[in-house]
Amino acid sequence: MKEFSRSETMEWHVTGLDCASCAARIRTALERLPGTGGIEIALMDERLRLHLAPDLTPPARIEEAVRALGFGIARTGPAPQAAPRRALGPRGRLVLVSGAVLAAGWVFALAAPGPLVPWVFALACLIALLPVARRAVAALRAGLPFTIEMLMTLAATGALVIGETAEAAVVVFLFAVGELLEGIAANRARDGIRALARLTPATALLEHGDHVHEVGADSLRPGQILRLRPGDRLAVDGEIVEGVSGLDESAVTGESLPVTRGPGAVVIAGSINTEALLRIRVTRAAADSTLARIARMIAEAEAARAPTERFIDRFARWYMPAIVAAAVLVAIVPPLAMGGVWGEWVYRALALLLIGCPCALVISVPAAIAAALSSGARRGLLLKGGAVVEALAGVTHVALDKTGTLTPGRAQITDLRPAPGVEADSLLALAAAAETGSSHPLARAIRAEASARGLALPAARDARVRPGAGVEARIGGALIRLGQPTHSAAAGTLEEEGKTVVELTRAGQSLGLIALRDEPRPEAAEALRQIAALGLRPVMLTGDNPRAAGAIAAGLGIAARAGLKPADKLAEIRALAGAGGVVMLGDGINDAPALKAASVGVAMGGGTDVALETADAAILRDRLTDLPAMIRLSRAAMRNIRQNVAIALGLKAVFLVTSVTGLTGLWMAVLADTGATVLVTANAMRLLAMDPRRKA
Ligand SMILES: Nc1ncnc2c1ncn2[C@@H]1O[C@H](COP(=O)(O)OP(=O)(O)OP(=O)(O)O)[C@@H](O)[C@H]1O
Numbered sequence: 001m002k003e004f005s006r007s008e009t010m011e012w013h014v015t016g017l018d019c020a021s022c023a024a025r026i027r028t029a030l031e032r033l034p035g036t037g038g039i040e041i042a043l044m045d046e047r048l049r050l051h052l053a054p055d056l057t058p059p060a061r062i063e064e065a066v067r068a069l070g071f072g073i074a075r076t077g078p079a080p081q082a083a084p085r086r087a088l089g090p091r092g093r094l095v096l097v098s099g100a101v102l103a104a105g106w107v108f109a110l111a112a113p114g115p116l117v118p119w120v121f122a123l124a125c126l127i128a129l130l131p132v133a134r135r136a137v138a139a140l141r142a143g144l145p146f147t148i149e150m151l152m153t154l155a156a157t158g159a160l161v162i163g164e165t166a167e168a169a170v171v172v173f174l175f176a177v178g179e180l181l182e183g184i185a186a187n188r189a190r191d192g193i194r195a196l197a198r199l200t201p202a203t204a205l206l207e208h209g210d211h212v213h214e215v216g217a218d219s220l221r222p223g224q225i226l227r228l229r230p231g232d233r234l235a236v237d238g239e240i241v242e243g244v245s246g247l248d249e250s251a252v253t254g255e256s257l258p259v260t261r262g263p264g265a266v267v268i269a270g271s272i273n274t275e276a277l278l279r280i281r282v283t284r285a286a287a288d289s290t291l292a293r294i295a296r297m298i299a300e301a302e303a304a305r306a307p308t309e310r311f312i313d314r315f316a317r318w319y320m321p322a323i324v325a326a327a328v329l330v331a332i333v334p335p336l337a338m339g340g341v342w343g344e345w346v347y348r349a350l351a352l353l354l355i356g357c358p359c360a361l362v363i364s365v366p367a368a369i370a371a372a373l374s375s376g377a378r379r380g381l382l383l384k385g386g387a388v389v390e391a392l393a394g395v396t397h398v399a400l401d402k403t404g405t406l407t408p409g410r411a412q413i414t415d416l417r418p419a420p421g422v423e424a425d426s427l428l429a430l431a432a433a434a435e436t437g438s439s440h441p442l443a444r445a446i447r448a449e450a451s452a453r454g455l456a457l458p459a460a461r462d463a464r465v466r467p468g469a470g471v472e473a474r475i476g477g478a479l480i481r482l483g484q485p486t487h488s489a490a491a492g493t494l495e496e497e498g499k500t501v502v503e504l505t506r507a508g509q510s511l512g513l514i515a516l517r518d519e520p521r522p523e524a525a526e527a528l529r530q531i532a533a534l535g536l537r538p539v540m541l542t543g544d545n546p547r548a549a550g551a552i553a554a555g556l557g558i559a560a561r562a563g564l565k566p567a568d569k570l571a572e573i574r575a576l577a578g579a580g581g582v583v584m585l586g587d588g589i590n591d592a593p594a595l596k597a598a599s600v601g602v603a604m605g606g607g608t609d610v611a612l613e614t615a616d617a618a619i620l621r622d623r624l625t626d627l628p629a630m631i632r633l634s635r636a637a638m639r640n641i642r643q644n645v646a647i648a649l650g651l652k653a654v655f656l657v658t659s660v661t662g663l664t665g666l667w668m669a670v671l672a673d674t675g676a677t678v679l680v681t682a683n684a685m686r687l688l689a690m691d692p693r694r695k696a
């Protein structure tokens with residue numbers, strides 16, 4: 001037996017993905033080739049990605065297969081490509097010509113009815129039908145007999161044969177117009193996503209000695225110093241080295257109120273400097289900027305298909321053959337068995353064929369999902385795909401991390417309780433020295449207070465973090481530990497006031513307590529009210545002590561589980577996930593495993609890479625109310641999808657009946673299909689206008 005072939009991930013840029021069924025068609029054709037797998041097609045981003053074993057199927061064969069289906073294809077690099085804006089295009093011109101001939105046909109028919117008129121209509125029909133038929137044949141050769149184009153071609157040819165030339169022409173013309181409209185809608189949605197990437201300028205002012213050069217953003221490297229004038233947009237992520245100014249970060253966070261930032265502050269690409277000149281050190285190359293990664297993420301998210309979408313694709317696969325079979329029966333059975341008139345029943349069968357077009361149904365899910373994703377993205381609510389939207393709409397529990405999530409993670413020292421014979425300042429200095437290696441909010445608070453008091457810190461060696469428990473270090477030869485207090489009455493009273501208490505020990509001997517308090521975010525109570533209004537039960541998870549956690553939870557009116565070690569948090573999340581679905585909101589810093597275990601993990605704050613890359617969704621502004629907003633958006637998207645499916649199937653059902661009974665003819669059948677597609681797309685576009693932050 002042959003050894004398993006190594007497979008590689010490859011990526012292409014595919015053009016002409018205008019119709020809803022295009023992606024499904026490419027997928028089906030490529031699945032047939034040996035050695036292909038993990039096929040992802042992002043309609044909005046026009047990208048095709050798959051795993052390929054090149055010795056089984058060379059990449060050129062993939063390109064051939066896609067071209068045979070009538071699409072353009074080229075290998076891409078990792079950077080998203082901006083496709084040239086298309087004007088009317090050859091397809092559009094053909095529709096115009098066919099429409100003109102069709103109009104001429106009507107003029108003839110009215111002004112000079114005669115034997116020539118049907119030929120004019122036939123010509124109009126053929127002009128628009130030819131490219132459709134070509135694609136139908138290409139798909140047929142790729143092993144896909146049941147395509148929309150095939151249905152169209154059969155119906156139109158049939159109509160020509162039975163002499164209904166005017167109808168044949170109108171039907172094909174309407175179909176072509178519908179396709180054009182679909183293409184325009186798809187392009188508009190694409191533009192929405194590309195707009196994100198366009199929010200960073202192509203150039204920047206690079207400092208070089210005492211003068212500046214304008215250089216391409218792509219050439220910038222970390223460490224270089226840029227100048228950002230008032231009114232300019234930043235091309236890359238960076239850090240302010242000089243100057244204080246207001247920055248409008250709406251490109252990433254959707255928050256248009258400028259925030260004041262000074263030296264040391266992180267500035268993200270796409271931000272606009274609103275006040276004063278800034279000198280900024282580049283921290284990331286343009287291609288890795290937060291905004292670029294978000295744009296890439298959304299594009300990839302689109303390929304992560306919702307379960308509903310997969311179901312509808314499967315449905316469409318048997319729906320079309322079933323309709324064709326039904327049409328054949330309608331054409332044959334009544335004339336043979338009941339003495340019906342052949343022409344009449346063939347005509348009804350042709351109308352039925354057109355009803356078989358599943359466009360509106362197939363586009364109903366991706367249109368709504370794409371609209372919801374870009375609507376969210378513009379407001380700093382990132383959802384990584386249809387599967388996440390669907391899961392988020394269905395969660396029953398909400399778990400929130402305490403530190404850094406419900407609270408901003410900016411604890412302040414409230415009490416210093418040195419043991420008898422210990423100076424308050426030396427307690428603080430020892431604690432700050434022990435915290436050297438920790439980035440925990442408590443560590444930051446302790447170090448900040450020590451430096452505010454101008455304390456000189458003793459030298460610490462072997463400083464290390466004991467995750468979920470505290471820190472330790474060797475100072476002056478003794479082992480210093482800082483962390484959760486071992487039973488002390490003093491600690492208990494402080495904790496009942498909602499404070500986190502840590503105890504400092506030297507060689508096992510207590511040197512005193514430090515109490516800190518991290519106030520809940522100002523909007524926390526409102527966010528929890530909104531979550532409750534959605535019918536969800538929020539619960540706070542924390543590693544902090546039960547008394548402090550209980551005091552804070554009581555103030556906010558939320559259930560709390562405290563004293564959780566990281567593994568306990570994970571177990572809590574798993575239990576909730578099993579009980580119907582849980583969304584977990586965390587800061588993504590030390591709760592990544594819990595975020596992963598949740599049905600939907602939402603990371604707060606776009607700053608950290610972990611948050612963006614490991615969570616299912618992210619909230620880019622530090623605003624808790626954005627979580628209920630995100631849930632509202634997901635629910636609205638799922639509602640929209642249900643409406644779309646109802647519109648699509650409802651119209652089909654009505655016209656199925658009216659076609660078979662002969663109430664409506666061919667062109668009504670096509671109009672119903674095009675109409676449904678336009679309705680469904682328009683309905684999905686409503687999501688773009690929706691502001692999920694506003695309460696329903
Ligand atoms: N760097 C540190 N310095 C002092 N004490 C610490 C430190 N890190 C953790 N601790 C102690 O361990 C406890 C649990 O910490 P952990 O990081 O698990 O949770 P947390 O950050 O307090 O809360 P949350 O789980 O809500 O994020 C803290 O309440 C504190 O008592």
Ligand SMILES: [Zn+2]
Pocket residue numbers: 148357358359360673674677
């Ligand atoms: Zn259609």
